[in-house]
Amino acid sequence: MHFDGPQYPCPDPYPFEENLKYLAPLDGGPPELEVGSPPVTPYKDELFIPPIAEPVSGSLYPPPNPCAHQRYAEFAPVKCYLDREQEFLWYFHSDPPYDKGSWSWGINGHSPGPTYHAHYFEPILVRRFNDLLPLQRTNLSFALPSTTRHLHNAHTASESDGDPSDWIDTGDFWDHHYPNIPATKLNVETCAREFDPREKLTTLWYHDHRMDFTAANLYAGLLGFYFLFDDQDSGDENDLNPKSWRLPSGDYDIPLVLQDLSFDADGQLVFDTSMGEGVLGDRFTVNRKIQPNFRVARRKYRFRILNAGPSRFYELFLHKGEHEDADEPDELFLVITGDGNFQPEPLEAPSIMMGVAQRVDVIVDFSNYKAGDYLYLENRLHQHHGHGPDGRCLNEPEEIRMHRLMRFEVTGGEVEDPSQIPDFFRPFPEVDPATAVRERTWEFDYDGGLWTVNNRAMDPHRVDAGIDRDSAEIWTFRNNGNSWHHPIHSHLSEFITLEIDGIPVLPDRVQIRAQPRSLEDFQQVFTKTAYGGPYVCGSNVLRGPFCGGFRRDIALLGPRTEMKVFMQWPDFLGRYVLHCHNVVHEDHAMMVRWDVLPPGRGFCEPREASEVYGQKMPIMHVEARPAHVTMQHGNLPFYPPKGEMGNRASCPEPQQEGSINMPHINGAHSKGGH
Numbered sequence: 058m059h060f061d062g063p064q065y066p067c068p069d070p071y072p073f074e075e076n077l078k079y080l081a082p083l084d085g086g087p088p089e090l091e092v093g094s095p096p097v098t099p100y101k102d103e104l105f106i107p108p109i110a111e112p113v114s115g116s117l118y119p120p121p122n123p124c125a126h127q128r129y130a131e132f133a134p135v136k137c138y139l140d141r142e143q144e145f146l147w148y149f150h151s152d153p154p155y156d157k158g159s160w161s162w163g164i165n166g167h168s169p170g171p172t173y174h175a176h177y178f179e180p181i182l183v184r185r186f187n188d189l190l191p192l193q194r195t196n197l198s199f200a201l202p203s204t205t206r207h208l209h210n211a212h213t214a215s216e217s218d219g220d221p222s223d224w225i226d227t228g229d230f231w232d233h234h235y236p237n238i239p240a241t242k243l244n245v246e247t248c249a250r251e252f253d254p255r256e257k258l259t260t261l262w263y264h265d266h267r268m269d270f271t272a273a274n275l276y277a278g279l280l281g282f283y284f285l286f287d288d289q290d291s292g293d294e295n296d297l298n299p300k301s302w303r304l305p306s307g308d309y310d311i312p313l314v315l316q317d318l319s320f321d322a323d324g325q326l327v328f329d330t331s332m333g334e335g336v337l338g339d340r341f342t343v344n345r346k347i348q349p350n351f352r353v354a355r356r357k358y359r360f361r362i363l364n365a366g367p368s369r370f371y372e373l374f375l376h377k378g379e380h381e382d383a384d385e386p387d388e389l390f391l392v393i394t395g396d397g398n399f400q401p402e403p404l405e406a407p408s409i410m411m412g413v414a415q416r417v418d419v420i421v422d423f424s425n426y427k428a429g430d431y432l433y434l435e436n437r438l439h440q441h442h443g444h445g446p447d448g449r450c451l452n453e454p455e456e457i458r459m460h461r462l463m464r465f466e467v468t469g470g471e472v473e474d475p476s477q478i479p480d481f482f483r484p485f486p487e488v489d490p491a492t493a494v495r496e497r498t499w500e501f502d503y504d505g506g507l508w509t510v511n512n513r514a515m516d517p518h519r520v521d522a523g524i525d526r527d528s529a530e531i532w533t534f535r536n537n538g539n540s541w542h543h544p545i546h547s548h549l550s551e552f553i554t555l556e557i558d559g560i561p562v563l564p565d566r567v568q569i570r571a572q573p574r575s576l577e578d579f580q581q582v583f584t585k586t587a588y589g590g591p592y593v594c595g596s597n598v599l600r601g602p603f604c605g606g607f608r609r610d611i612a613l614l615g616p617r618t619e620m621k622v623f624m625q626w627p628d629f630l631g632r633y634v635l636h637c638h639n640v641v642h643e644d645h646a647m648m649v650r651w652d653v654l655p656p657g658r659g660f661c662e663p664r665e666a667s668e669v670y671g672q673k674m675p676i677m678h679v680e681a682r683p684a685h686v687t688m689q690h691g692n693l694p695f696y697p698p699k700g701e702m703g704n705r706a707s708c709p710e711p712q713q714e715g716s717i718n719m720p721h722i723n724g725a726h727s728k729g730g731h
């Protein structure tokens with residue numbers, strides 16, 4: 058390299074290449090990735106099981122602001138929790154170089170963060186502190202220490218939903234009010250809101266949702282589980298309540314989050330920000346341990362499996378022994394939920410398809426094995442690009458071994474197992490498509506270097522859909538790509554699948570092919586009508602993979618695929634989002650804002666938010682936590698109990714019919730500071 062310009066008297070202390078790397082990213086992403094992550098000895102380390110979140114004793118200071126939340130008085134929190142988003146060294150594996158620790162983000166010193174055990178009709182408040190190091194000091198250069206948190210897919214008011222625009226920076230906090238109610242139905246004759254138990258969910262998860270940085274912050278480790286229990290799914294296998302299903306509980310109810318990650322030669326996380334099509338890692342982690350071992354007793358377990366991306370799809374198999382025994386059949390999964398929805402009956406499935414953010418709860422019974430037996434959770438779906446799988450299934454033993462996610466090691470003698478599997482869970486909610494007041498189509502595409510929806514990139518100040526509260530609509534999700542896969546997620550409400558590529562999906566059928574092409578790809582199940590009694594193995598055996606079920610919160614849109622779904626939006630007003638949950642696509646603008654508005658105010662075509670609300674929209678991000686709270690009470694968030702938790706001071710009900718006056722828009726939202 059030769060410059061004709063002026064010569065400086067002092068030599069540049071930094072070599073040209075050193076300077077260049079700050080000026081221009083190298084082609085093909087970070088060079089570390091081309092080498093591959095350091096290898097590990099698989100199944101050497103034990104599975105990490107995140108601890109259960111503990112409520113705080115005493116009051117929060119400052120107290121939560123009731124005026125900042127919709128229906129706060131009606132669902133006053135009975136427990137408060139405190140979460141601290143932090144940076145720390147995490148041990149993904151005990152082999153070098155991972156044994157020195159990898160910088161990671163998480164909650165309360167670990168990732169996944171604490172698992173919430175919440176109960177229906179027991180509202181809680183989670184105060185979330187952003188205690189990450191500021192931008193200049195963080196050790197994770199790819200992530201942004203500015204956070205928001207979405208509880209996927211809870212029925213939560215907008216201001217607590219973790220909207221991508223509701224971010225807080227280091228030092229701030231945000232109060233999330235979780236009423237833990239099922240979606241209601243408005244009885245038009247009595248004007249009463251009636252709870253529908255069929256709307257209940259079970260396995261949810263929470264994750265960062267920061268605008269443009271969700272993938273990076275999720276990769277860094279800001280995620281965890283949130284279980285919802287009720288008197289049927291009571292979380293107690295010894296429950297004497299005759300309503301209880303007595304599913305495996307406690308030490309036998311285990312969350313498993315799948316993430317594929319990459320590491321540099323020092324064992325530090327590498328996230329390739331140049332890969333706009335999606336990011337694939339070359340190390341499989343479960344609960345952020347690389348290929349862990351899990352010692353299991355000879356009894357039934359409930360595993361709550363979550364695909365946390367960022368971009369990988371899975372087809373999961375459960376295989377006994379080494380794969381050289383190719384003749385040995387795989388074990389069947391006993392599937393009980395899809396995306397947090399109990400299936401009407403347990404289903405036996407040879408494999409499970411999972412897009413990003415999907416959850417499946419399965420029961421695995423290890424009583425048929427002897428101590429020393431091994432079972433492997435395997436992913437046999439081939440995926441070479443971040444934009445989706447190529448349809449090839451792995452069949453070479455060595456290749457499959459490389460795609461093993463974890464091992465179950467059967468231990469000990471016979472044990473008592475009080476857990477049960479009921480014959481029947483609960484039916485799906487009935488829907489009547491004729492009640493839909495609007496139809497909308499959302500086209501997912503790639504335009505001008507961005508992932509788009511209806512040819513537009515995300516703009517948080519534009520409302521792409523105005524929805525009447527308590528109304529129902531039919532939405533069509535259309536994937537215009539030839540090879541792209543998009544797992545589409547809409548906040549607040551589950552949806553019922555009506556059609557896939559024009560094929561009607563019936564409530565008693567289960568999709569058994571990733572991209573169905575005919576009615577044959579839906580197997581008829583759910584035939585029992587009797588309640589109670591033990592599940593008889595072999596009653597509902599699927600011929601193909603379980604693909605998520607009839608009611609979900611993720612629409613798996615394969616290439617050139619179209620899905621028609623039924624949705625409804627009771628209970629809350631405010632802004633929410635619909636987006637691709639390949640979180641890299643989401644960050645590259647494949648997201649729309651939709652708002653729930655008072656009945657009669659809905660609309661079809663996109664409008665500026667300022668036009669919708671009849672006022673100049675405030676800046677999205679305001680009000681920092683006062684410094685004295687950080688400095689004096691950074692580690693002492695509570696004063697000694699001084700009275701009632703929370704401030705129950707009376708305030709005007711923010712949800713007035715006929716006016717549009719959202720808590721987070723009138724400035725009284727729940728961020729710290731007053």
Ligand SMILES: [Cu+2]
Nearest residue numbers: 543637639642
């Ligand atoms: Cu996508």
